[in-house]
Amino acid sequence: MATLHRPFRDFPQRLHGPRIAVLATIAQDRPALSTVAAQRRASVQLQRLRLTHLSRVQLRSRDGAEPFIARVDVAIDHAGRIRAAFDTDRATSDALAGATGTARMIRHVGTNLRKPRASSLRWRLHRVALPTIDRGDIEARGFVRQPEPARLCSIGMDASGRPMLLAPAAASAFVAMRTAAARSGVVLQPVSSFRSIAYQRGLIVRKLKRGDPLDAILRVNAAPGYSEHHSGRAVDIGTPGCAALDEAFEQTPAFAWLQQHAADFGFHLSYPRNNALGVIYEPWHWYFAS
Numbered sequence: 001m002a003t004l005h006r007p008f009r010d011f012p013q014r015l016h017g018p019r020i021a022v023l024a025t026i027a028q029d030r031p032a033l034s035t036v037a038a039q040r041r042a043s044v045q046l047q048r049l050r051l052t053h054l055s056r057v058q059l060r061s062r063d064g065a066e067p068f069i070a071r072v073d074v075a076i077d078h079a080g081r082i083r084a085a086f087d088t089d090r091a092t093s094d095a096l097a098g099a100t101g102t103a104r105m106i107r108h109v110g111t112n113l114r115k116p117r118a119s120s121l122r123w124r125l126h127r128v129a130l131p132t133i134d135r136g137d138i139e140a141r142g143f144v145r146q147p148e149p150a151r152l153c154s155i156g157m158d159a160s161g162r163p164m165l166l167a168p169a170a171a172s173a174f175v176a177m178r179t180a181a182a183r184s185g186v187v188l189q190p191v192s193s194f195r196s197i198a199y200q201r202g203l204i205v206r207k208l209k210r211g212d213p214l215d216a217i218l219r220v221n222a223a224p225g226y227s228e229h230h231s232g233r234a235v236d237i238g239t240p241g242c243a244a245l246d247e248a249f250e251q252t253p254a255f256a257w258l259q260q261h262a263a264d265f266g267f268h269l270s271y272p273r274n275n276a277l278g279v280i281y282e283p284w285h286w287y288f289a290s
Contacts, residue, residue: 038087040152040165042054042086043152045086045107045109046075046154047163049083049107051076051077051083051084054074054075054086055076056072056074057071057072057082057096058071058072059071059092059095059096070095072085072086072096073086073087074086075109082096082106083106084107084109085106085108085109086109086110087109093108130204130205130224133214133218138226141276141278142276143222143223143226143277144226145225145226146225146226146228146229146231147230148194148230148231148232149167149194149231149232151167151168152166152167152171152194152232153166153167153168153171153172154171155174155178155193156190158191158192159189159191159244164190164192164235165194165232166194166233166235166288167233167288169288169290170235170266170288173265173266173267173288173290174190174265174288176265177261177262180265181254181258181261184257185253186239186253186254186257187239187254188237188239188254188257188258189237190238191237191238191245191284192229192235192236193229193232193234194229194230195227195229196230197224197225197227197230198224200222200223200224200227203221204218204221204223207221219280220280222279228270228285228287233287233289234285234287235285235288236284236285236286237254237286238284239252239254242254244284245282246284247281247283249283250283255283262286265288266289266290267287267288267289268287268289269282269283269286269287270282270285270286270287271285
């Protein structure tokens with residue numbers, strides 16, 4: 001039985017089935033999942049499967065000059081074995097299973113949001129009604145439009161087990177910063193990371209429904225389309241022993257460490273006291289600008 005026995009870091013390598021070769025690319029190669037929604041669904045599936053690595057493999061025929069057959073995004077375990085394939089058709093799945101000899105091990109996961117339930121949820125989020133927000137006034141205060149990223153990477157989970165995602169460069173920088181902090185005995189825990197424009201819209205509507213005035217909400221939550229969280233570069237940080245998203249975070253060793261070292265990793269505090277944007281002081285909100 002052909003399996004990937006070497007650790008993930010030992011890629012690239014090649015597998016040979018009876019007629020199909022699997023060429024595994026290096027671990028850092030970007031997966032082909034094309035939309036943020038697909039990447040988020042893939043991240044959730046990886047968490048459920050207790051896997052962390054998403055990579056890309058190529059299937060090539062062993063007949064003749066090994067012509068290209070397909071490119072597949074796969075999840076790989078700590079032993080370097082393919083454990084899940086994303087968005088594959090039946091023929092591609094059969095080719096992958098035949099080449100690796102791991103048909104019973106491989107889970108086939110779809111990230112297509114055209115399934116009725118997901119489409120219905122997406123439609124409801126996009127049709128949420130909001131009071132008119134003066135974009136000119138928002139931009140005059142200094143807010144800028146924040147496009148959603150093309151790709152997202154996992155930075156682990158929050159305290160409740162929800163997957164936290166950032167744009168690739170920001171994710172790498174945050175993981176490096178968290179590791180450095182841990183060496184100093186400081187725990188940096190993500191509380192909130194990427195948020196879609198649709199999610200931001202729903203967040204504001206929920207606060208309106210409970211009776212909060214719009215002006216007060218917009219001092220805490222940016223208008224949809226203007227939140228730094230949309231960019232996948234902003235992360236709200238907490239630490240054990242301190243309530244999440246609380247100004248008391250300012251008094252923790254984690255905040256003191258961030259003040260001294262966050263800039264070394266490209267992060268800065270977006271909303272200091274009396275900031276020009278008129279946003280409340282948020283010692284927990286850090287933005288990756290590099």
